[in-house]
Amino acid sequence: MWPLDSTGAADLLEPGPSQLPPDAAPPDASEEPAAAEVAGAPGPGRCWLCSSSPCGWCAEREAKKKGPCPGLGLFYTLLSAFLFSVGSLFVKKVQDVHAVEISAYRCVFQMLFVIPCLIYRKTGFIGPKGQRIFLILRGFLGSTAMILLYYAFQTTSLADATVITFSSPVFTSIFAWIFLKEKYSLWDALFTLFTIIGVTLIVRPPFLFGANTKSMEESYSGHLKGTFAAIGHAIFAALTLVILRKMGKSVDYFLSIWYYVILGLVECVILLFILGEWSLPSCGLDRLFLILIGLFGLGGQVFLTKAIQIEKAGPVAIMRTMDVVFAFIFQIIFFNDVPTWWTVGGALCVVASSTGAAIHKCQSSK
Incomplete structure (x- = not known):
């Protein structure tokens, strides 16, 4: 999130002697x-x-x-969900470019935006001495989550990958309980159970849904890879959030993004040399998609940050589920792929559990 500097807010509310008439x-x-x-x-x-x-x-x-306009935060959240969904659609459209290479291009794009911000805010490029290890972990885990997400979009359906990524709040509760000693209640356990049921309905393992996977035997291998990549993204994203909580407000948000894009770019370059997949897109349309992925991803992050700044976490978490709705709509319109009832049922379970976990965490913090 992109925090606003609240320094001097009290000075704006209470006029000083210099502001009075002579x-x-x-x-x-x-x-x-x-x-x-x-x-x-x-x-x-x-x-x-x-x-x-x-x-x-x-x-x-x-x-x-x-005061902000009523409902403006929810509108920002809706707009953020739409922009993220459109960016995911472009990732799905770019089939000739490896997911790692797409991640590398996005890191370069975000780097060009973050460097001027760091110079303007005078935060430096290294960070506080006691927080550097956490910044490195944040950068590595966040970039890995991004690579896994793009790989999931390319190998499985847009709706399935999007739904599974919404299980991240459940993993966050578990990791916060383990590493930050936060309370893990029976409600959290119930949300975790709902998430497991939802993901199982989406994956549809053959030993449980044998009759339903015979017709997709050729593509089931790719579906399974994409599903595990989406689960990996949810886990790494949850670990990233726990690290951000650990650092708190002692580290500027732009500095956190700086480590994310720098370490992400290094990781992507190493993986591309190992995989031998580094190449410029052969089609001009794919190059346009790569630029739009960076633009829409950045725009979605900006509007989501503004929404969190002016709206409560509970309503924002509920409105974020529109990302799943957009994913279903785009999958039907652009890929002529109607989700099965198993996917719809899994989506309801995962979205309900992630939304409930976010709202419960918000209420318990109050």
Whole structure:
């Protein structure tokens, strides 16, 4: 998320002496309040318009003027889900470029955006001494999660991969319980069970759904690889979030992204040389898709961050599930692939568990 600097917020709410009119100050600091009122000036802390202390009308008017538009955070979340879904669609469309290479191009694109931000904020490129190990882990785990996500989009259906990635909040609760000693309640265990059921319905292992996998025997191997890649993404994304919680606000968000793109680019280059898959896209349309993947991914992150800043976590978590709806719609429209009822049932289980986990975590934190 891209935090806003709240330093000086109190100064904006309470005007200092320099903001008062020149003739507003009482003639003598030791003068009685009654004398000041006789002179036509309100007492200390009183409003210059209505002479009340505190001024309810002015405070209400200021709050209305500065408060966000109702529902704006949910609109930002919806827009973020749409942009992420469109980016996923482009990843699915680019079949001639390996998922690792797509990840490398996105790292380069984000690097060009993050470097000016770091220079402007004067945070440096290394980070605090005690947090560097966590920044390295964040970068490695986050980039690995990105590679696995793109591989899942390319090898299995768009809806299946998207749904499974929504199991990340459940893994986050487990890892936070293990590493951060956070409470793991019976509700969390129930959400985990729902996630396992949902993923099982999507994977449809032959020993449970033998009759339903015979017709897709040729493509089931790819479906299974994509499913495990999506589960791996959910696990690595959960570990990344736990590390971000561990660091807290001691590390600037842009510095965290910097480690993510630098280590991600190094990891992608090494993997591409090992796999021998490094090559420029042969089609101009694929090159356009690579640029759009970076643009839509960045736009989705920006709007999601703005939504979290002005809206509660519970409603944002619920609205985020629209990502699954968009994935189903795009899969039907652009790939003529109607999801099975098993996928729909699995999606309901996973989305319900992830949303419930997020809302429960929000309520328990209050």
